[in-house]
Amino acid sequence: MNLSIIRYILGWVLQFEALFMLCPAVTGLIYREYRAALSFFGVAALCAVIGFLFRRRYPKNDALFLREGFATVALSWFFLSLFGCIPFLLSGDIPNFVDALFETASGFTTTGASILTDVEAVSRAGTFWRCFSHWIGGMGVFMFILAILPLMGGYGMNLMRAESPGPSVGKVLPKVKTTAMVMYGIYIGITVICLICYLISGMPLYDALNTTFGTVGTGGFGIYNSSAGSFTPLQQNMITVFMILSGINYNLYFLLLARKFRKAFSLEEVRCYLIIIVISSLLIAYDIRSLYETVGARLRHAFFQVGSIMTSTGYSTADFDQWPQMSRTILVILMLIGACAGSTGGGFKVSRFLILIKAAKRKLTELIHPNLNKKIYFEGEPLSEEVLSSTNAYTAVYFIVLFGSVLLISLDGFDFTSNFTAVTATLNNIGPGLSAVGPAQSYAGYSIFSKCVLIFDMLAGRLELFPVLILFMPSCWKKY
Amino acid sequence: MKIIIVGIGMVGYTLVERLSSEKHDIVVVDEDEERIRSVSDEFDCMGVIGNGGDFKVLVRADVEKTDLLIAVTESDEQNLLCCIMARRFENCRVIARVRNPIYTTEIGFLRRELGLSMVINPENIAAQEMARIIQYPPSIRIDTFTRGRIELMHLAIEENNLLNGFRIREIRQKLKCRVLICIVTRGEKVFVPGVDEMLLAGDKIVVAATPAEANDFFEKIGVHYEHTKSVMIVGGGRTGYYLGKRLVEIGIHTKIIEQDKNRCDELTELLPQAEIIHGDGTNEKLLVQEGIAHVDAFAALTGMDEENVFMSLAVKNHGKARTITKIKRISYTEVINKMELDAVVFPRMLTADYITKYAASMTRNVESGVENIFPLEEGRAEAYEFFVREASDVTDTPICELKIKPDLLLCSITRNGRLIIPTGDDEIRVGDAVIAITTRSEFNDIKDIVRR
Numbered sequence: 001m002n003l004s005i006i007r008y009i010l011g012w013v014l015q016f017e018a019l020f021m022l023c024p025a026v027t028g029l030i031y032r033e034y035r036a037a038l039s040f041f042g043v044a045a046l047c048a049v050i051g052f053l054f055r056r057r058y059p060k061n062d063a064l065f066l067r068e069g070f071a072t073v074a075l076s077w078f079f080l081s082l083f084g085c086i087p088f089l090l091s092g093d094i095p096n097f098v099d100a101l102f103e104t105a106s107g108f109t110t111t112g113a114s115i116l117t118d119v120e121a122v123s124r125a126g127t128f129w130r131c132f133s134h135w136i137g138g139m140g141v142f143m144f145i146l147a148i149l150p151l152m153g154g155y156g157m158n159l160m161r162a163e164s165p166g167p168s169v170g171k172v173l174p175k176v177k178t179t180a181m182v183m184y185g186i187y188i189g190i191t192v193i194c195l196i197c198y199l200i201s202g203m204p205l206y207d208a209l210n211t212t213f214g215t216v217g218t219g220g221f222g223i224y225n226s227s228a229g230s231f232t233p234l235q236q237n238m239i240t241v242f243m244i245l246s247g248i249n250y251n252l253y254f255l256l257l258a259r260k261f262r263k264a265f266s267l268e269e270v271r272c273y274l275i276i277i278v279i280s281s282l283l284i285a286y287d288i289r290s291l292y293e294t295v296g297a298r299l300r301h302a303f304f305q306v307g308s309i310m311t312s313t314g315y316s317t318a319d320f321d322q323w324p325q326m327s328r329t330i331l332v333i334l335m336l337i338g339a340c341a342g343s344t345g346g347g348f349k350v351s352r353f354l355i356l357i358k359a360a361k362r363k364l365t366e367l368i369h370p371n372l373n374k375k376i377y378f379e380g381e382p383l384s385e386e387v388l389s390s391t392n393a394y395t396a397v398y399f400i401v402l403f404g405s406v407l408l409i410s411l412d413g414f415d416f417t418s419n420f421t422a423v424t425a426t427l428n429n430i431g432p433g434l435s436a437v438g439p440a441q442s443y444a445g446y447s448i449f450s451k452c453v454l455i456f457d458m459l460a461g462r463l464e465l466f467p468v469l470i471l472f473m474p475s476c477w478k479k480y
Numbered sequence: 481m482k483i484i485i486v487g488i489g490m491v492g493y494t495l496v497e498r499l500s501s502e503k504h505d506i507v508v509v510d511e512d513e514e515r516i517r518s519v520s521d522e523f524d525c526m527g528v529i530g531n532g533g534d535f536k537v538l539v540r541a542d543v544e545k546t547d548l549l550i551a552v553t554e555s556d557e558q559n560l561l562c563c564i565m566a567r568r569f570e571n572c573r574v575i576a577r578v579r580n581p582i583y584t585t586e587i588g589f590l591r592r593e594l595g596l597s598m599v600i601n602p603e604n605i606a607a608q609e610m611a612r613i614i615q616y617p618p619s620i621r622i623d624t625f626t627r628g629r630i631e632l633m634h635l636a637i638e639e640n641n642l643l644n645g646f647r648i649r650e651i652r653q654k655l656k657c658r659v660l661i662c663i664v665t666r667g668e669k670v671f672v673p674g675v676d677e678m679l680l681a682g683d684k685i686v687v688a689a690t691p692a693e694a695n696d697f698f699e700k701i702g703v704h705y706e707h708t709k710s711v712m713i714v715g716g717g718r719t720g721y722y723l724g725k726r727l728v729e730i731g732i733h734t735k736i737i738e739q740d741k742n743r744c745d746e747l748t749e750l751l752p753q754a755e756i757i758h759g760d761g762t763n764e765k766l767l768v769q770e771g772i773a774h775v776d777a778f779a780a781l782t783g784m785d786e787e788n789v790f791m792s793l794a795v796k797n798h799g800k801a802r803t804i805t806k807i808k809r810i811s812y813t814e815v816i817n818k819m820e821l822d823a824v825v826f827p828r829m830l831t832a833d834y835i836t837k838y839a840a841s842m843t844r845n846v847e848s849g850v851e852n853i854f855p856l857e858e859g860r861a862e863a864y865e866f867f868v869r870e871a872s873d874v875t876d877t878p879i880c881e882l883k884i885k886p887d888l889l890l891c892s893i894t895r896n897g898r899l900i901i902p903t904g905d906d907e908i909r910v911g912d913a914v915i916a917i918t919t920r921s922e923f924n925d926i927k928d929i930v931r932r
Contacts, residue, residue: 157521158521173505174482174507174524174525174526175505175524175525176524177524384513
């Protein structure tokens, strides 16, 4: 493990965090929240100085192999959350350290799970930072850094691979830098369009900005206690549309921009994703017919909730914990499936789900024709056995982490539904679960230990397990 | 610039390494998934798995928007096919590696018919480099151009040099050599000399000549060096053949030792003037017996790097021969350079250098009619290569009748694979490749050489 290059890159990450923190600091100044503004400015300066010290000396050996890439990304996300939570402590918004860390990690990982019982009591600067962290975390910090910095040749790919979601991470353009720039360009484009739409619909600028960050980054921190419930039906529908758009594989937008329409519309994963959304929404709309009077309201709530859960955003227009059993079950299944690979959304990813189903189908066919030689095709191309085996490994690890975490937090004595959905909602970066962690509740009830487990789940889930888990392998830290 | 590299062998790998670090967008194409993965892991490039001769694969590699395609797979035929496919898009220039000597003889035709910008033959390039090492003393620096037929020799004129006080026009008359003085560097000034310019001691000149003429010229002007008269080559493979051929052409006594009987027979037919010895060159006794102590230069060109190194080291113990060692692998360059070998030639590196140079010159002139630009004298002068594709004012007229711009010199014409160092009586014809040297840089087309 080449520790000096990790130190150097961490330096960059911290300096960028300092830059990001200036935004809430300025917000604090605008709303005359001087204590909050001061704490943000202070921590920004702290990050800048530590970052400067970290990257003052360029490492002699700048080789960054896959394991260094994974470790760097995992550590960076941890440090981002660690430093990001200090302003909450200083400004008094969240006095408890673990709570603050939970909230910040939840922000960066675009989870949107909160320990706050009264969101509206937080300072405006603090709320802005919570939502802005969704936006930073949505496309990824390293995507941002790779797009801006002329970072070392081919090594950039090792960072991108660790951060980007999906079973096989590829570049849409030959260069890492241009790929990152294009992706961020699309991201910013969607953000701006989303913001303009919200403003037109009549949201005040502050609300529109925060909601945009939460929507496009598929985060889900609400700025009101009722989450998205207090918005007008039109605004809720807009949020639904933009959530679903953000959960789509960004390659689609790239293909559209490159005018490869045929290829864009034949993306298997995106089609499957949209089909799942439509079918589950219609089922839920039927299931909740007794709760809402008009068909429009049923569809609006169903689509909003399905979009919110599937894309791992986690906004809510209604307390879906009160909905009938089938709707709740569908939502839990959607939590486990998640959004598309290569999007800002989290979860297990539709593409993995598709690959597993195809692999299972092949296995079944092989039982009938034992000597059959069959390849799995995904997105029109034969899927390499390596991607398949790593998908299998991912699935195994995913469930081990899932049930391990459920076991650990069961010590707190909540019912199984709460524990299971709490872990599912954090590991898949969704936010609200059911029962004790439902949309009307918060994570405040869990013990410090359980919160730490859930923080781990959020980070592991956002980075797709392996980068975080590799830190726990002793051999990863050895020099040879 | 967007570049597609087809075939990730050793040359392909070196090319990706060089070109990806130079801001080019690289797409690599290979049938081997494993190779694609390892190369795209290591460098900033994109991989496409498939056969480069498959048009669909090329489309996936976005050949439409590509400026340059380099085909360097193991197979000559696949390389050529791949280039034909890529030529379906007009703006994509193509370079193919063709190594089979059978094709090499008709390379001019292939290039024209298939619209190839460059055909590259690693063995030939290596042989050319070796011939240069053998032929010229280290005091003369040599630049070669694209296809290596023309060599520009950089030479400093010293006090006792015959050229001191010569006028340019007198060179042809008095020395009877067909050479051209292209550029003179005098102090800070760099210029293309007119016919009445007088050369002075202290000038640095750039001379264009064919290899055979060059030898003659150096001898006449009295550049003193140990003239190489005899060379021993171990290994009669392609490189050995090309080298032998070059050496025989300039009248150097050449002895090739080859292990394989059949190959010996072939070589005897191909190179009647050379002495072909059937035997194991790694056997020191044989080398001694064949007179290793008395040859001026020795080239170890077997397929085994280790054997080549050991042979060269052994030869150093036996006589005064300058050794040339061919090394295939480029992994242990540092170690090899530390050894006491006189000259080491890495064919793959040379090939990659060659193509990289071309790509570098291409970035500057993607849209113009200029085929190639080479900087000379630290960029203060440039050599432009044009292809004459259509008849115009400048074609089929003796050069002396054209009003050629000052500061410009036509330095060579390649016609049907033959190099001509032009005099006033020569003319440019359609199909020629023309190299013009100038200290200005405002050329887009062959027609720009004349005054308007």
